[in-house]
Amino acid sequence: MPKRIQPLTDMKIRAAKPKDKEFKLSDGLGLHLLVTPSGGKLWRLQYRFAGKQKLLSFGAYPTVSLTDARKRRDDAKELLEQGTDPGEVKKAKAAAVAAAASNTFKAIAEDWYAGLKEDWSESHAVHVRRWLDQRIYPVIGDRPISSLETVELVQILKAVASSSLETGHRIKTIFHQVFRHATFTGKLKHNPATDFKGAIKPKNPKGMAAPVEPKDVAPMLRAFEGFRGSYVVQCALKLAPLLFCRPGELRQMEWAEVDLDAAIWSIPGEKMKMGLPHLVPLSTQALSILKDIRVLTGHGQYVFPSARSFTRCMSENAVNAALRRMGFEKDEITGHGFRAMARTMIREQLHVEAEFIEIQLAHKTKAPNGTAYDRVAFLKERRQMMQNWSDYLDQLKAGAKIVRFEARATM
Numbered sequence: 001m002p003k004r005i006q007p008l009t010d011m012k013i014r015a016a017k018p019k020d021k022e023f024k025l026s027d028g029l030g031l032h033l034l035v036t037p038s039g040g041k042l043w044r045l046q047y048r049f050a051g052k053q054k055l056l057s058f059g060a061y062p063t064v065s066l067t068d069a070r071k072r073r074d075d076a077k078e079l080l081e082q083g084t085d086p087g088e089v090k091k092a093k094a095a096a097v098a099a100a101a102s103n104t105f106k107a108i109a110e111d112w113y114a115g116l117k118e119d120w121s122e123s124h125a126v127h128v129r130r131w132l133d134q135r136i137y138p139v140i141g142d143r144p145i146s147s148l149e150t151v152e153l154v155q156i157l158k159a160v161a162s163s164s165l166e167t168g169h170r171i172k173t174i175f176h177q178v179f180r181h182a183t184f185t186g187k188l189k190h191n192p193a194t195d196f197k198g199a200i201k202p203k204n205p206k207g208m209a210a211p212v213e214p215k216d217v218a219p220m221l222r223a224f225e226g227f228r229g230s231y232v233v234q235c236a237l238k239l240a241p242l243l244f245c246r247p248g249e250l251r252q253m254e255w256a257e258v259d260l261d262a263a264i265w266s267i268p269g270e271k272m273k274m275g276l277p278h279l280v281p282l283s284t285q286a287l288s289i290l291k292d293i294r295v296l297t298g299h300g301q302y303v304f305p306s307a308r309s310f311t312r313c314m315s316e317n318a319v320n321a322a323l324r325r326m327g328f329e330k331d332e333i334t335g336h337g338f339r340a341m342a343r344t345m346i347r348e349q350l351h352v353e354a355e356f357i358e359i360q361l362a363h364k365t366k367a368p369n370g371t372a373y374d375r376v377a378f379l380k381e382r383r384q385m386m387q388n389w390s391d392y393l394d395q396l397k398a399g400a401k402i403v404r405f406e407a408r409a410t411m
Contacts, residue, residue, distance in 0.1 A: 008033065010066055013041065031073040033061060043069040045076055049085045056087050103187055105148060105178070106141035112181040118308055120317070131171055135160055145182050150192040154199045161200040168200045180270055194275045209330060210337030212344040214396055217241075220333065221397040223326050232314065233322050235293040236304050240319060240335060242286045242390050244342035244361065246273065247335040251314040253303040255294070263287055263383075278362045279375050281383035283390035342389065350392060352385050360385065 008027040016025060018039045025033040030046045043058035058064055058072045076086035109132060117125045139156055140148060153175055161168030175193040182188035211217050221241070227234045240250060249267055258265050265280040272278050282290070290303065297305055304314040315321075319335040333341075339361060346352050360382050 008066060013061055013066065016041065027066075027070070027073075029073060029077065031069060033069075043072075045073050045086075047076065047080060047086070049080065049087070054085070054087055056090065103144050103146065104142055105145045106137050108145050108182045108185070108187055109136070109141075109174075109178045111185070112178050115181075115312065118306075120315070124317075127170070128174065131167065131174060135167070135171055136174070145179070145188055146190075148192055150195075153193060154196065157196065157200050165201060172196050172200070183270060191270070209332055209334050210339075210341040210344075211333060212341055212348075214345075214349070217341065217345070217393070218396040218399060220328065221393060223328075225397070227322065227326065229322055229325065230307060230318075231296065232293065232304050232307070233318050235289050236314065236319055237322055238289050239286060241338045241341065241393060242283060242289075242386075243280055244339045245280060246339070246362075247319060248316065249278075250335075251304050251316065251318070253313075254301055255298060255303055256301070258282075258290060258303065260287060260290060260294075272362060274362065276362070277375050279379060280360075281379065281386045283387045285390040285394065286386075345392075346385065346389055350385070350388055352388075353381075356381050356385055 005026050005028045008025055013025065013033060016033070016035050018035060018037050020037060022034055022036045024044075025035065027033070032044055032046070034040075034042045034044050036042065041061040043061065043064055045056040045058065047054055047056065056076060058069050061069075064072075079086045079089060113128065113132065117128075120128070136156065140152065157168050157172055157175075160171055175196070179188065179191045179193035183191050211220060224234065224237045227237060236250060240247075243250065243265075245267075249271060252271055253265065253267075257267060260282075263282040265282060267278040267280065269275050269277040293303065297303060297310070300310040302310070302313040304318075306312040306314055323333055323335070324330075343357055343361060346357050347354060356378050359377055
């Protein structure tokens with residue numbers, strides 16, 4: 001007959017003293033307490049599965065009580081009767097917990113922050129850190145990012161905006177970028193931060209500084225040609241007025257999105273402010289700049305990589321910093337100001353229909369049937385517009401007598 005094992009008691013467990021070597025106190029049915037030389041008392045379950053001897057850990061006494069350890073043993077035995085390895089079940093649960101921890105809003109936001117902070121100014125990094133730690137993490141930091149809904153994010157924005165509208169808009173930008181990072185890294189399928197329109201009041205309108213007179217634009221374009229800083233930044237400076245996209249779209253341009261043969265840049269919807277894919281026709285001048293920089297950056301992901309690493313795109317401050325170094329003040333031109341410059345001058349100098357300009361600016365206009373515009377809408381006309389605009393800027397840069405373009409039947 002097998003030796004009968006006397007079940008453990010709390011008194012017996014507490015009385016067990018460590019020895020020079022670890023030893024076991026058996027409770028029966030494979031459960032025992034391992035007493036280590038350092039005084040640790042660890043629950044273990046010995047069992048067989050698929051012909052192999054295995055060991056399962058339940059934790060340490062007294063955190064895991066005798067009653068709890070027996071309950072876990074019984075649960076494990078039930079799994080074995082069902083043909084399931086309790087050790088594999090435990091590993092799967094641990095993996096799920098680890099995955100959940102890596103998918104919290106805080107974990108993903110920290111990954112986003114770490115990837116960008118070196119490209120930010122020190123003051124901006126400090127501000128973002130404070131907004132995350134004080135305004136966002138206490139509310140949703142530990143939540144799985146996939147569980148967050150738009151209504152919850154809007155509640156946070158409204159609470160912050162009630163005391164500081166400017167901070168509310170800053171946090172709105174953080175939400176946009178963190179949730180977009182989550183979709184890029186496969187942590188999230190549905191992005192709840194794509195449309196916050198009307199969630200909080202708009203900021204006090206401030207026109208984006210930009211020259212709109214030919215006499216002011218010409219010297220700026222010539223200054224770009226003579227820029228003595230980074231060649232990557234110079235190419236971005238030269239492309240910015242030609243393409244007049246949003247600064248974030250330009251600096252995140254990827255070679256995979258650019259078709260030099262078809263002369264088109266296809267921006268995916270997740271990179272666009274309105275969430276819609278967008279097409280940017282490339283003039284011969286834009287193509288020339290891209291072909292030149294391809295020699296330097298064409299082997300990497302980004303057209304305009306960071307100066308520190310080709311695995312990240314150019315800093316959000318790079319273009320504005322270059323403008324300041326060349327002597328252009330904030331009230332003269334900003335990276336975003338090229339959009340206002342193009343919008344005004346293409347309309348006034350080239351007499352292009354406003355609808356074509358608005359579509360190329362990726363503003364969310366509405367078609368007559370009430371649907372958002374198609375990305376290929378008026379593509380032929382927009383391609384001609386972009387070429388005429390580039391030709392016009394070349395004339396300004398060269399200092400030639402400027403002749404206004406007459407309205408064209410095709411446009």
